[in-house]
Amino acid sequence: MRNLRLTFWGLAALVTMLWLLADLSIFRSSGFFAIRNAAVQYSGALAIVCMSVAMMLAIRPRWPEHGLGGLDKMYRLHKWLGIAALVTAIAHWLWAKGPKWAVGWGWLERPSRGPQPPASNPVEALFASLRHTAEGLGEWAFYAVVALIAVALIQRIPYRFFYRTHRLLALAYLVLVFHAVILTTFGYWLSPFGLTLAALLACGTGAAILILSRRAGRDRQVFGRIAAIHHYPGVQALETIVDMGEGWPGHRPGQFAFAVSDPAEGPHPYTIASAWREDERRITFITKGLGDHTRRLPEKLRVGQEVRIEGPYGCFTFDDDCARQIWIGGGIGITPFIARMKYLAQSASGSHPEIDLFHCTAEADDEALGKLQADAAAAHIRLHVLVDARDGRLDGERIRAAVPEWREASLWFCGPLGFGETLRRDFAALGFPVAKRFHQELFAMR
Numbered sequence: 001m002r003n004l005r006l007t008f009w010g011l012a013a014l015v016t017m018l019w020l021l022a023d024l025s026i027f028r029s030s031g032f033f034a035i036r037n038a039a040v041q042y043s044g045a046l047a048i049v050c051m052s053v054a055m056m057l058a059i060r061p062r063w064p065e066h067g068l069g070g071l072d073k074m075y076r077l078h079k080w081l082g083i084a085a086l087v088t089a090i091a092h093w094l095w096a097k098g099p100k101w102a103v104g105w106g107w108l109e110r111p112s113r114g115p116q117p118p119a120s121n122p123v124e125a126l127f128a129s130l131r132h133t134a135e136g137l138g139e140w141a142f143y144a145v146v147a148l149i150a151v152a153l154i155q156r157i158p159y160r161f162f163y164r165t166h167r168l169l170a171l172a173y174l175v176l177v178f179h180a181v182i183l184t185t186f187g188y189w190l191s192p193f194g195l196t197l198a199a200l201l202a203c204g205t206g207a208a209i210l211i212l213s214r215r216a217g218r219d220r221q222v223f224g225r226i227a228a229i230h231h232y233p234g235v236q237a238l239e240t241i242v243d244m245g246e247g248w249p250g251h252r253p254g255q256f257a258f259a260v261s262d263p264a265e266g267p268h269p270y271t272i273a274s275a276w277r278e279d280e281r282r283i284t285f286i287t288k289g290l291g292d293h294t295r296r297l298p299e300k301l302r303v304g305q306e307v308r309i310e311g312p313y314g315c316f317t318f319d320d321d322c323a324r325q326i327w328i329g330g331g332i333g334i335t336p337f338i339a340r341m342k343y344l345a346q347s348a349s350g351s352h353p354e355i356d357l358f359h360c361t362a363e364a365d366d367e368a369l370g371k372l373q374a375d376a377a378a379a380h381i382r383l384h385v386l387v388d389a390r391d392g393r394l395d396g397e398r399i400r401a402a403v404p405e406w407r408e409a410s411l412w413f414c415g416p417l418g419f420g421e422t423l424r425r426d427f428a429a430l431g432f433p434v435a436k437r438f439h440q441e442l443f444a445m446r
Helices: 002-022 024-028 032-058 071-104 122-129 131-153 159-166 168-183 186-190 192-212 292-300 331-346 366-379 396-402 417-428
Strands: 221-232 237-244 256-260 268-271 282-288 306-313 324-330 354-361 382-387 409-414 438-440
Touching: 002 024, 002 032, 002 071, 002 186, 002 192, 032 071, 032 168, 032 192, 071 131, 122 131, 122 186, 131 159, 131 168, 159 168, 159 292, 168 192, 186 192, 237 292, 237 306, 268 282, 268 331, 282 292, 282 331, 324 331, 324 417, 331 354, 331 366, 331 409, 354 366, 354 396, 366 382, 396 417, 409 417, 417 438
Parallel strands: 324 354, 324 409, 354 382, 409 438
Antiparallel strands: 221 237, 221 306, 237 282, 256 268, 256 306
């Protein structure tokens, strides 16, 4: 999370600094309309930069994954940038429209402007001739962006509707790129601010084209076929084993993939619950009926069905130099730990940190728990299972009581986000270095 915050605020600071340096006359501006013109330029620049970087992250590039902590963290940054773009775009719209309304209502008097000399630069003259068109298209694109981002943020709206409409943001973005290019102060373009903005708009445009042509992530997509399905009714979970086709590079325990079983529904992310073996070329997903799509999976999936898998993604891979680890899996968040236990059980070295695994769940299934206990025993991991109704809720105090050496351990958490944040704050209050040794998968792609 620290890297995400640094990236987010660093981007805002960089844009602000370069914009201020592009036009030092801003500091000598006087009068409302001079301030208003500067505010329109700044808010518009900040909004389109946030959208550009969000668009680049939407195509799931490989290179930022390690630095940002995995695709799950990249999607969190993508969401922050989308919200920031929405807020700054609304501010931009209000600065552009509000004074015009105030003049119409007689609250402000528009300053008189004499005739403007014609532009000597043919490009500047062309931009001036397109100004009215860019303003009109940009306004309608702004309304579309507000509606589409609202759809993305309102969790009650079904995922399939979100999936079908979210791609339209790329089209609205391309219109806003035209709006930004035409209406940005022409003198900015040869400054460091203008060159940086041009580079971001070019990268964002390329990303938008990939999204509209459905080519984002294509180089990581492999077709597989469902080999087996098993349902655990006690915990409403479904285990699906997929035989992977050629091209799947293998995965590390703790990583996830996007799976498409219904093209109309689109890709859904699932943690891979198996260790990779080149001689078997199979992966396992364990899904829980938490939404409309996952609740319907037992009815829709069948053995022999072809599925498209994209991945692997994620950096929740248990890499550190601690001699002790504490794993906490809440509900279906147990899946990355299952994959890691299977990997440790088949590892040739047999050496690994001393590990305590806490699995807390509101429901219980004897068969599923039996398999979990067998996996823990095979990997030589101490398992603590807590069923809410029987054992009460897990908290930091119970973890510390069970693992007295917790200060020397690293914590790996996968489960409900609120639960993870509560544990993070609890351990941080006792001086635990959460920034370095509390690892949490932010498994919320929307």
